[in-house]
Amino acid sequence: MEPRDAAKGNIARAIVYRHYEYHxxxxxxxxxYKEWHRMDPPDAEEQARNDKIANRQGTLNNFIDDPARVDSLIKNQAPPTKNPAAAGFPVQHSTTRTARRPAGTGSRCRL
Structure with missing residues (x-):
């Protein structure tokens, strides 16, 4: 069983975020998951949810904020590591925002 197409990108970004952030x-x-991410890019609802979480918790899913980061991930799965750089991930904590769109300008990035 697969999720509906409109939810695949959301699920893919959540899975990749959990791997990156929590190993x-x-x-x-x-x-x-990369294909799901590309076929269902972040929409306004997912971006708004990410912003609410960032405002309340101080953390955000950078794969929603900067969708191009998903394509920069390692080519093959590797076992989780305590050192994200060793797994091929760029070292950046989720509380650091990447390039943000100005408020009210619509989508951050389309793939």
Whole structure:
């Protein structure tokens, strides 16, 4: 069973975020999640949710804020590590915002 197409990108970004932020294993094929991410880019609702979480918790999912980061991930799955740089991830904490769009300008980035 697969999620509906409109939810695939949201799920892919959540899985990749959990792997990056909490070093949890990616269950399934990373390439499939990259494809889901590309076919269902972040929409206004997902971006608004991410902004609310950032305002309340001080953390955000940078894969929503900067969708191009998903394509920069490692080519093959690697076991989780306490050192994100060793796994091929750029070292950046989720509280640091990447390039932000000015308020009210619509979508941050389309793939």
């Amino acid at each position: 949890l294993p990616i269950v399934g094929a990373l390439q499939m």
